[in-house]
Amino acid sequence: MLTKRQIIILDALIRLYTSTGQPIGSKTIMNEIEVDASSATIRNEMSFLEKLGFIQKTHSSSGRVPSLKGYRFYIDHLVKPQEVAQDKMQVINEVLGNHVKQMDDIMHQSAQLLSDLTSYTAIVLGPKAESSRLTGFRLLALNDNHVMAIIQTDRGTIENKVFRLPRSIKESDLTKVANIFNHHLVGLPLNEVARKLQRDIPLLIRKYVSNAMDMFLTLESALNSSSEDRYHISGKMNLLDFTEDMDKQKLKSLYTLLDNKGNLDLLIDTMQQDFEVKIGEEMNHELFTNFSLVTATYQVSGHGTGILAVLGPTSMSYDETFGVLDVFRKQLTHTLLNYYLD
Amino acid sequence: MLTKRQIIILDALIRLYTSTGQPIGSKTIMNEIEVDASSATIRNEMSFLEKLGFIQKTHSSSGRVPSLKGYRFYIDHLVKPQEVAQDKMQVINEVLGNHVKQMDDIMHQSAQLLSDLTSYTAIVLGPKAESSRLTGFRLLALNDNHVMAIIQTDRGTIENKVFRLPRSIKESDLTKVANIFNHHLVGLPLNEVARKLQRDIPLLIRKYVSNAMDMFLTLESALNSSSEDRYHISGKMNLLDFTEDMDKQKLKSLYTLLDNKGNLDLLIDTMQQDFEVKIGEEMNHELFTNFSLVTATYQVSGHGTGILAVLGPTSMSYDETFGVLDVFRKQLTHTLLNYYLD
DNA sequence: GTTAGCACTCGAGTGTTTCGAGTGCTAATT
């Protein structure tokens, strides 16, 4: 168990380190904290904290930096979400309060704002209900060989895909196909829909559409895309400020990973709740050892849960990030409630 | 005017430099070229070439590197498009020959392949006819307050946007609005459509849709997006291999620029023809002084002109890039002709 | 016109030195 003074020292060390980026020595801490103790005393305490694994040296006579265990302790017990400055609040209110028309715009602007305000990388996931159902399905003949499929869910998502059919199809056949789809698929949860689309439906519509495999592939991608399209990422390049230790090759891998939205699933656990922080090694990915991911969820009652995430250096200012995220989650809940209402 | 020997030396110097990246000395050139001349003679010739501005030193006793003027001369007179290796050809044929279904996929895969094969950054623009016309316009009520607009052009492009209307609108009114759109807009060139959308139409539909400004903004963005959506960029991160001289700040600017497709207009002149190369300063942008942009056009008869571009270091292998681009333009013409045909 | 020969230049790499921030330990102090 840590003594009060040890906690104060650890707290000060982490605050100092996250704001300067430099290893912190005993004198610096002495000048920072209220406690009346000489640098020698603090050195003793630091040596103790090091033995317990909360802090470490970069070389034998250097100051100390927090270790993973140190950060973990800080985040679990010492973080004080920082209040967001008035001017920043105003920007957030303006941007998100503004009556934006499209869901994508809201998400996109949130991500951008979040990365701007934190100077880190922001990832925003739109709200997703646990099991949304298919409520509408339409096929629309655009011309002789182009058809548009429109997929609606009970959560307000609308996806559409245009695809070409191998041969032109009679309008009447198209209607029949649409009817079959409506009859067999509408009302089902999306995962069920995907399954039926692969198994049962091909048999049913074979007589109207001869070579429909392409169509199914496309439709399936439309169903899935709602998952990939949930990710909005912004400020990727802010990470460059924290990658001095990486070589070119690693940088490439890092950005290839971030550019490919499918990979973000690996990073972000969509089943988490409230605030969570993954520090460095906790992300289980070599490339991210020097990064931390702070995630917060937001609820839009009746329309599911979304996620806000900030990816920054392990030595990021957690206080500030927590503060900003907290404001965002509230504002976003509010904005989206309006969005779904009117 | 340059003598034959001087040209041979310039040619060898550029080839050597583009393959090693190091300043080239007289002895190296002596060993490379067929001409029978001592290193001293070559030194004299190099000194002459330097006086004319084709090559330059990096410091007073260094080897020479090509100057902008040198590259220009090389590209205008000496480039020999390199034949593409058999195995690479096969990959190209496989990927582009494969019967891909969506235009976007073709473009996207082309960009990716092009950047893979060159190890530079690839930008691909889909074909665009000089003046495509609006051939179809539909409004589709999805539910009480969501409407989908579908825009078709005579070149096969199909854009669509979903937007919400402030209040629910009668089905019949919607039809009337759609009729007005069809009557006044269909058949016109797209730029004309955009103009009318701003000026004449609002007056006409005012009585059916009270607050339609949002709708127009959205529609306009759909019209324009067909321009932004033409850009497909891949292999951005390959540029990292050629940015050792850039600081973090510049890197950020560079990638912010490339990430924002709207900015690519600045880089790529859509009115050019055949092969063109912009070398370093010729791009008129500080960030690109050490890069070159090689562009090639491809024609899909009756469906317009598209652009292939490769962005790499000024010291890139132009021979290879020209070779690859030439194969691509042919294959892409072929692939797209098929695409439009069936 | 060409070339061998040579003095000269400069960057890259390597080793040396200095400096200061920081530590751990010991002995004296409270």
Add this chain to the structure above:
DNA sequence: AATTAGCACTCGAAACACTCGAGTGCTAAC
């Protein structure tokens, strides 16, 4: 028993000197 002043020690960063070699320009001879 906890604290602290004092001091020897450590190590990285920065500054500096030295060497090496690839390359040049110039001159004089071919």
